[in-house]
Amino acid sequence: MNEPHISGISAGFPDAWVGRAAVTWGLPAAADPGAVLPCVVLVDRAGGAEFAGLQRGLSALGVPSLRIDAQALAGLALTLEEDGSLRIDGRRIVPAVTWARHLPSRAAPGHAFPAPSPVMAGPWHALIGRLPELSRVRLPGAGDPGRLVRLRDAARAGIRTPRTIVTTDPATAAGTLGGPRAVVKPLDRHTTGTTPSLVTCPVPGTSTVPGTGAVPGAGAMPGAGAVPGLGVLRGTGAVPGTGPVRGVPVIVQEYVEHRAELRVHHVDGVLRAFRVTRPSPTAGRHHPAVTVAQVAVPEAVARAVRELAGRWELRYAAFDFLLTTRGPVFLEADGDGDWHWYETRAGVEDVSRAVLAMVRDLHARAARRNSAPAPGTTAGMPAGRTAGRASTGRAGEPVAEDAGLAADAGLDARVLGPLDLNMAGTPVPVTARKARLLIAVLLTLPNEVVPTEQLIATLWRDAPPLTARKNLQVYLSTMRRHLGDRISFHGRGYRMAVEPEELDLLRFHRLAGTGRDLRGRGETEAALEALEGALRLWRGGPLAEFAGVPMLDEAIGRFTEAYLAAGEDWAELAIEQGRPAEALTRLDEVLELSPDRERLVAARMRALACCGRTSEALSQYENVRRDLAARLGLPPSPALTRLYEEILRGEKQGAA
Template sequence: MPTGDSSVTWKLPEKIDPAAALPCVILVDRAGLAEFAGLQRGLRTLGVPSVRVDAGSIAGLRIITRLDGSLTMNGRRIIPTVTWVRHFSPRAVHGGNGSARSLFLADSWGALIDQLSSLSATPLPGGLDLGRLVQLDGAARAGIRTPRTIVTTDVGAASAELAGDRVIVKALDQHFVETEPGTMQGVFPEIVDGAVAGSLPARDAPVIVQEYVDHWAELRVYYLDGEIRTFRVGKASPEAIWRDAASVTVSPVAAPEPVAAAVHRLAELWGLRYGAFDFLLTKQGPVFLEVNRDGDWRWFESKAGVDDVSIAALSMVRTLHRQVTGEGSATIDLAGFLTLGTDRVGQANVVVPGMDARVLGALEVLVDGLIVHISAKKARLLAAILLSRPNQVAPTDQLIDSLWGERPPPTARKNLQVYVSVLRRKIGDRISYQGWGYRLDAGHDELDLLRFRQLAGAGRDLRRRGDAEAALAVFDDALRLWSGQPLAEFSGVALIDEAVGRFTDLYLTVNEDWAELEIERGRHVEVLNRLDDLVPFFPARERLVAARMTALAGCGRAPEALAQFETVRRHLVAELGIDPSPVLKNLYEEILQGQLARASP
């Protein structure tokens, strides 16, 4: 079967008739995106044939379409069952130089993908590609609250008309522009004080000016052919998700009934099988912001330590494929199936030495039970970077910046290839080049970080189900994987710091979940033994502080709990210019008034 070409990735059964037209799922996206890579691995393991087309190198694709519904792609004849297109744009087609010819080629490939999707038995995401204004209008007509919105080139006049304390200025179309294939630049929303917005100059392109809606929570809701998966997004500031993503927290939650009802209503209205919906939760009810038809989910999953959307997407595509082929929609238990992905599942002819790597402390790599010595400083740093973001692509340019700083040598790319080769010889052929960067594949049993994420997600799921004892046991297993400050020897390297920040955030969340469960069981001393060493390093982590204050009060040490609050209050005011949250203030008052009972000895 065709393999190894740069434009497509095939995942087909081992034994197939090359002359037969094979029912096949088609996935079209950009190189290096994790969502479809994981989905394709899962489909292969479940026996669903698929082909993934890389928009960046699509110009090398050789394709023949027929009116009988089949097509031949790089020599393999297939019948599309499900065609899912994400993040595809003619701008991504390489070879463009601004000439009429290059623009014609890009538009032609874009038209082909659009029409293949439309002619497929089941196109995803389905429905019309709705702009933001159409979305807001449709939601409002459906009785769902939306922010007051004006599209204009005159931001000042629009702000005055909205007459709010703050307004949001954002792109009317996509937030990202592609100056050349593979080069993305973001045009992110701005939150502007109303008084300042009134004096802003006119824009040379229309933008959305929208009232800022005060809210107590923000939700990202994924809709997958009737199934809903929801994440709550926590931010230190309203613009953090665009400016400081490392500080953002993500937690899996159940969708409130009004939100779930709104999502189902809008998905039906717009004919969507898939979409990522954004809502704000306010005292007056949910507020719809927008629905994203691409809707990346791996960022949210990795933040939350779960793979709920990946599993739902796998189940959806498998079911739709089986319906087209007449196999029915037989169910299968996919719980824990993906565990953040590994490309070696189900590949009988691939032999990769067993790896046991650790990044939740000092870097350590064992292969087949033996310690691997990586003495070269840059090769060791490269290993740390790739292991700290497993099953994700690390862009080549960022790797070069991390290894050589602002003045890389002219041979940096070749040297990087040498270091990759060194690592492949030491840990096996698990590092692949994805067109714009390198990716290290690992299973949850090969890397402590993936084991930790899996256990964290399992523990939180058990807690949601009310099984406190089982959740505590799983949380303990997860926390035992940590053996010190992660990758401390590489501190100061941006890619390392960003990755460590992400999984440290999840580590703190697990500690908070564990502490709250232990407090519910009256184990205040055990909580203090752990949190006494953590809280001083994370004084702005209010949930962690609240757990320690509660444990102190439960041990009869209310004055220390009150002093802890004052320490945190001074830190928040001095460092962030904010006061403690109402939750922490209420806890302070309860302790001050003696409303928290001391635990029985």
């Protein structure tokens, strides 16, 4: 994913532009008011800094966008046309990409409507919830599986989680956890973005400990309900004036002692992390002693985040961890998680840029394959099932194959990240896990016959049912309805026919091979361009939802090795061409997958030395040396040691 270079994208719009209007348009100056635009639709609560900044960046790139204020829906003139397009305030659009945040059924407060009424709020949120279904792409991804499922999956991914109890009697439950403090959370998703409450338990008698994170004697803060013996957070079911929360199911968790918090933003495979340090557990975001710094993602966390994002089919999510002496502890993953506060406090815009690049690329892909819905299209059909195309991207810029698009092919399949399958511009609805696993296996071995017995063993491990062969045929028959005769039987197994431009894996191998050939011929710039194109196809965590399936684990290992090798080729060339700072940015991402890979380490040491960061280059060597000695009892390779000595002597690295 190539992140756009636009300054100030996280700063948002002037307050006068955000306003209280139902919609904010971000359209190219030359946009025809009568034209049907494939548009990015952003829905959020009023004044959301993240989407304000995103819309600003999209406008600068010429990507049409529409931002809807979820708290002013009653003033919105909207019609859903029979062809699946939307007419909003007189303008007709096709929702190519839709991202709706903070929209549980109760997200619209009463003052958003002339007369507070669920009769008014319910239909509006039902319609807004339908918008992603009308889009080629929806963000943050699939539906929210809920806190409890995410805790379970995180534990299965090898990350420690807090002891957790769901109860209607939090006072008693907190006492069973054994510690002096506990954390109370809502059972479902956030509604206001506040932090969980930290409470002291048990407290004799009945006491009210209001606020977010207050403990007895900490002083009163408005907005909390009361639980006998416990302080609770807004959003756990207690509403001011309604009495105790007892009788409403909430989550009660052990309080985990920790050194700091870690927020990891997953943006379509790109990871950006922030370390948050508080002077005390009760210090809120606006406490002057709270510090935020951008940090590298620990390897175990990066692996878990990519696996979980793939399993939950999330293109975007904010993952929260605690950093403890025993390793990271997973708290939650939120598809609505904000990034503006973290960036502002850390003085960076990396997440904003990654989000902008993701939405821009998704819109380019959707708009390239979509056109205005044709008359007679089935009502409610997602835009994109019609003939014709509306090619948009940056003004005058063609959508290149190295942005991940499969030219004019009917099939667009991707395995270098979450499984993604589209036919004739329309997502192929593969939802059953075994059906997804089957198509993933066939795509990792494109144009090869995969034996039937091997497919059965992969789908059912060591316990295939008596009907396994018949079930396999049912899955394949279903897939043929979408893919036609691309899937065929060849005596002993099945083959998936894929053209070179229809699968990201095949495009990756072609571009990476071309880059190496060009490098060997001395055509450096062309080689860099081809290798960059290959690297952009990597969306992180290939097929992470199938981690633990031996056949795919082996394939993912091959993919990762090819990606690392391409990253090494590109970085070495970039350093040779006097671009060490660019190489560092790429190397920091690639090294997450293999921190001790010596060719990558050597490239990063050279890049650091070229940037005048000699001490960091020498420290990296020492870190690798200690790690190899501890794990394998071996020293670094002679080549890496020679490079260390060259840098130590001050010899020039990189371009002459």
